[in-house]
Amino acid sequence: MEEEFASRVSLTSKSGLNAIYPSRDPEMISFTGGFPDASLFPNQELADSFQIAVTNQKSPLQYQVGEESAELRSKIVDLLNADGTATCANQIMMTQGAQQGLDLVAKLVINKGDGLVVEGPTYIGALAAFDAYEPNYFSVSMEDDGMNLTELKRMLIQNSIKLIYTIPDFQNPTGIVMSLEKRQQLIELANRYDVLILEDAPYRWLRYEGEPLPTLKSMDTQNRVIQLGSFSKILAPGLRLGWLSAGGQVFNRLQELKAGADLETSNIMIQTVNAYLSKYSLSNHLEKLRKSYRIKRDAMMKAMQQYMPNNVSYTKPQGGFFTWITVPENIDLESIQTKQLKPSFHVMVIPSTNLFPDKSHKNGARVSFSSVSLSQIDLGVQRLGNGLSDGYQKQSI
Numbered sequence: 001m002e003e004e005f006a007s008r009v010s011l012t013s014k015s016g017l018n019a020i021y022p023s024r025d026p027e028m029i030s031f032t033g034g035f036p037d038a039s040l041f042p043n044q045e046l047a048d049s050f051q052i053a054v055t056n057q058k059s060p061l062q063y064q065v066g067e068e069s070a071e072l073r074s075k076i077v078d079l080l081n082a083d084g085t086a087t088c089a090n091q092i093m094m095t096q097g098a099q100q101g102l103d104l105v106a107k108l109v110i111n112k113g114d115g116l117v118v119e120g121p122t123y124i125g126a127l128a129a130f131d132a133y134e135p136n137y138f139s140v141s142m143e144d145d146g147m148n149l150t151e152l153k154r155m156l157i158q159n160s161i162k163l164i165y166t167i168p169d170f171q172n173p174t175g176i177v178m179s180l181e182k183r184q185q186l187i188e189l190a191n192r193y194d195v196l197i198l199e200d201a202p203y204r205w206l207r208y209e210g211e212p213l214p215t216l217k218s219m220d221t222q223n224r225v226i227q228l229g230s231f232s233k234i235l236a237p238g239l240r241l242g243w244l245s246a247g248g249q250v251f252n253r254l255q256e257l258k259a260g261a262d263l264e265t266s267n268i269m270i271q272t273v274n275a276y277l278s279k280y281s282l283s284n285h286l287e288k289l290r291k292s293y294r295i296k297r298d299a300m301m302k303a304m305q306q307y308m309p310n311n312v313s314y315t316k317p318q319g320g321f322f323t324w325i326t327v328p329e330n331i332d333l334e335s336i337q338t339k340q341l342k343p344s345f346h347v348m349v350i351p352s353t354n355l356f357p358d359k360s361h362k363n364g365a366r367v368s369f370s371s372v373s374l375s376q377i378d379l380g381v382q383r384l385g386n387g388l389s390d391g392y393q394k395q396s397i
Contacts, residue, residue, distance in 0.1 A: 007134070025342075025346060027346040028342075028346050028347070028348060029346060029347045029348075029372065029376050029379060029380035029383065030347075030348045030372070031347070031348060031349050031350075031366075031367045031368050031369070031372065031380060031384075032348050032349060032350050032366075032368065033368060033371060034172060034321045034322065034368050034370065035237070035368070035370060035371040036232070036233055036236070036237060036321075036370060036371065037292065037293070037296075037370055037371055038371070040288065040289055040292055041235070041236045042235065042236075042276070042280070042285055045276060045279075045280050046235070046236065046239075046272065046276060048275075048279070049272045049273070049275035049276040049279065049280075050268075050272045050275075052271075052272075052275040052279070053268055053271035053272045053274075053275050054268070056275075060267060060268055060271055061267070061268060062267075063263070063264065063267075064264060064267045069092075069094045069265065069270050070089065071274050072094065072270050072271075072273060072274040072277070073089040073092040073094070073243075074089050075274065075277045075278075076089075076092055076229070076243055077089050077092060079282070080229075080245065083204070083205075083212070083215070084212075084214050084215065084218050085214075085215045085217050085218040085227070085245075086218065087217070087245050091245055091246060091247050091251055092243055092244070092245055093243065093244045093245075093246075093251070093254060093255060093258065094241065094242070094243055094265040094270060095228075095241075095242045095243060095244050095258070095265060096240050096241075096242070096262065096265055096266075097230055097232055097237070097240045097241065097242045098200065098202055098228040098229065098230040098232070098242040098243075098244075099125055099129065099242075100242065100258075100261070100262075101226075101228040101242060101243075101244040102125070102126050102129040102130070102198075102200070102228070103129045103132075103261075104244070104254050104257050104258055104261070105163070105198050105226055105244075105254070106129055106130045106132070106133045106135075106163075107133065107257055108250070108253055108254055108257055109162050109163045109196060110130065110133040110134075110135045110162060110163065111133070112133070112134040112135075113134065113135070113136050114133075114135050114136060114160075114162045114163075115135070115136050115138060115155075115159050115160050115161035115162055115163075116130060116135035116136065116137055116138065116161070116162060116163050116165065117137075117138045117139075117140055117152065117155060117161055117163070117164040117165065117195075118130075118137060118138070118139055118140070118165045118357060119139070119140055119142055119147050119165070119166060119167070119171065120139035120140060120141050120142065120356050120357075120361070121142070121173050121174065121324070121352055121355035121356055121361070121364060121366070122139075122165065122167070122172075122173075122355060122356070122357075123167060123172040123173070123200065123355075124173075124350065124354055124355055126165060126200070127354070127355075127357055130165075135162075136159075137357035137358070138155045138159065138161065139356055139357055139358065140152050140155070142171070142174055142176055143176075144176065145176070145177070145178065145179035145181075145182055146166075146168065146171075146176060146177070146178030146179055146182045146183075147166065147178070147182070147186075149182055149185050149186065149189065152164070152186075152189060153189060156189060156192075156193040156195065157193075161193065161195050162195065162196065163195065163196050163197075163198055164186070164190065164195055164196070164197045164198070165197075165198045165200065166178070166186070166197065166198070166199060166200070166216070167199075167200045167201070167202075167203075168183060168199060168201070168213075168215070168216060169201055169203055169204045169207075169213070169215075169319065169320070170203040170204075170206065170207070170317055170318065170319040170320025170321075170322075171320075172200075172202075172203070172320070172321070172322060172366075173322050173324055173350065173355055173366030174315050174317075174322065174324040174366075175315045175316075175317025175318075175319075175320050175322045175323055175324060176315060176317075176324075177210075177213065177318055177319075178213070179213075180213050180214070183213065183214065183216055183219060184219065186216065187216060187219045187220065187224075187225075190224050190225075191221075191222055191224065195224070196224055196225075196226065196250070197216055197220075197224055197225045197226070198225075198226050198228070199215065199216040199217055199225050199226065199227045199228065200228045201215065201227060201228060201229055202228070202229070202230045202232065202233050203233060203319060203320035203321065204229075205234055205286050206233065206234070206286075206289060206290060206293060206319045206320055206321075207290070207318060207319035208290055208293065208294035208297055208317075208318060208319050209294075209318050209319075210318045210319075215227065217245060223246070223247035223248040223250060225246075226244065226245070226246040226250060226254075227244070227245040227246070228242065228243070228244055228245075229242060229243045229244075229245070230242035230243075231273060233321075234282075234285070234286060234289065235273065235276070235285075239269050239272070239273060240266070240269065241265065241266070241269050241270065241273055290319075293319075293321070293369075293370060295374070296369045296370065296372075296374065296377065297317060297369060299369070299374050299377045299378065300323060300367070300369040300377050300381065301316055301323075303377055303378050303380075303381035303382065304323065304325075304381060306381075306382075307381050307382045307384070307385035307386075308325070308381070308384075308385050308388075309385060309388055309389050309392070311327065311328055312325055312326070312327050312385075312388060313325070313326045314326070314367075321368050321369065321370035322366050322367065322368050322369075323367050323369070324364060324365070324366060324367070325349070325364065325365050325367055326363060326364050327363045327364070327388065327392075328363060329363050330363075331362070331363050331391070331392060332362040332363070333349075333351040333352065333353075333362060333363060333364065333365050334351035334352075334353045334362060335362075335391075336387065336388065336391030336392075337349065337351055337365075339391070340387045340390050340391045341383075341384065341387040341388075341391070344387065344390070345383040345384070345386060345387035345390075346383065347380050347383040347384050347387060349365040349366060349367050349384065350365060350366040350367075350368075351364070351365050352364035352365055352366075367381075367384075
């Protein structure tokens, strides 16, 4: 039966995405999933908002033929405008989380063999979405201030590129922020070489220090930037509610593709979030999130400094959910996790193997601090440091 499946099945099954889900080992401390802290979900407020959606809306459980999201799209426009990204409601499309946006954009743009630029490393879920369309990947290395644009320019000159995928704010998995200068240069390169940009921005409002930089979408003058946003990280992932912002024919074609995929995003979830934004203060909630995650970020940085071996480097994120560790090039972190970290030290990270499209990078890992407690951060990083030291010794024997 296996041979009857489409080729995309085997491609996406090799993404490694299942590695982000929790272990059944009760002793395990997992830094794998980029999950929000469930204790920060506004449970009562969302319950009240759901009740409003069910009782106050006309036919809330019926098909809405595209009109269900008008009020919420208007509120999202207000949020984006306040953030410096001018847009309008007829350029906003609701999606089943930002993940659906990744799939729709790839479906729109990528034919088999088309050039797709991603950051190296990049979001594992994006690769899982893109793999189904069999692109020709080009991986641009990350620097302290974002993707290496010298590499990118060379790729654009030498190859036919259809799409550039980037996470400019608190990049998943490194936590790096793209500098203002690089944002400007990236827009210029896209204009010059006639390329679309997919800007993924799930962590943008989770900044713990420093000043916000303008979005790529706000700099776009040629409808080249498609921006994704999500309520998963700032309200709750179980809502499965995100949005896509684009202009011109790109937006129209994406709407057609979405209609073929699911007809419409859940009306009851749309009305619930709309009621929440009408009744409660999102800015107050975001400040609560930032305060809590800032404490966890600081605890992670303190533990890294205290417990990591001297030959391990790590990023110091200004926001988001992740830090990125790098070990010497001759060390295989995936092997160390399989042989030492999981069975002996009961700690897990996301090794870099599945965070690059060519799966050849072995000496890095994503470490998430968002969904673990402060005590788990301290103990887990201590285990991680001890496990790495043990793994080094065994690999060098």
